[in-house]
Amino acid sequence: MGVLSFLITLLLFASVEVASKPLMGSVDPLVLTLWRFIFGLLILVPVMLARRRRGKIKPSSMLLMAAMGVMNTFLSMSFLQLAVKHTSAARAAAIFCSNPLFVLLIASVIGWEKLGRKRLLGLILGLSGLFIVTDFYSFSLNRGTVYALLASVTFALYILVSRKASLSIDPVTVNVVSFSFGLAALGIYLAIRGIDMNPAPLFAELPSLLYLGMGVSGIAYIAFLRTIKEMGAGNASTIFLLKPAVATVLAIIFLGEAITVTFVSGLVVIGTGSWMIIKAGRS
16 A cells, blocks of 8 residues: 555656646746645545544644745745746746755754765755756846755755654644634735636646646645555655656656656756755664
8 A cells, every 4th residue: 555655746746847737838837836736635525534633723733734834835835836937837846845955955054963074065956956956057046946955945944843843743734724814814815916816717628627626635645644654754755856867757758848868867966965954864
């Protein structure tokens, strides 16, 4: 079951950029993010109720989950969808999955973690790969690349907060509550900006919406929790190392995206650096 959950999670997480890219010409990226997480809750809420492990949530825990929702659902996922609109799906996925580099970088700066020789080497290697993938060496960062970097950094902040949470609450409940807070923040932002949240334009692409919502934002999270339980958090984290490669293959097959040797080399360097960081963190 562990391997099956791993493969389901990998495929669903790796396909989010590719599956949502064709929708970017007709739907606002933030509105898509809003509705895919609403549909995700249609899967997660019944699972949460069936597990009956909610318990009593303290105000401090509620505040923490609210912060997690704002950083993940509202900020990171919105930035990721904006990145998908303004750059290739493969590049958005590659940059987003460099978040282990930013986790270590931020944690070391604020004194939560020590670098160490191996992790420092992995960080340097990973940032070098990111330098290649983003075309930073050509001084031509586009909007999509900037959004992808913002998505990666905010997701890194989300990971750091969730690590420090020490919540004795069922993980599915944490996802439901944090998603709800993130959706509320996103809805308020869209209302302030005067952006129409009507899902009608999405109905023409209902299969894609259901896949992104119930599949990626619902089933994938449940499968990921099962993977962590069956294989351990360390092995489960390798999903994010494999995601860019799988996303790139999917982008070539389904979107016809052209991939350069330079991009692939940068992808390999990022993956190697991230793997070194994760491996050193386990020891």
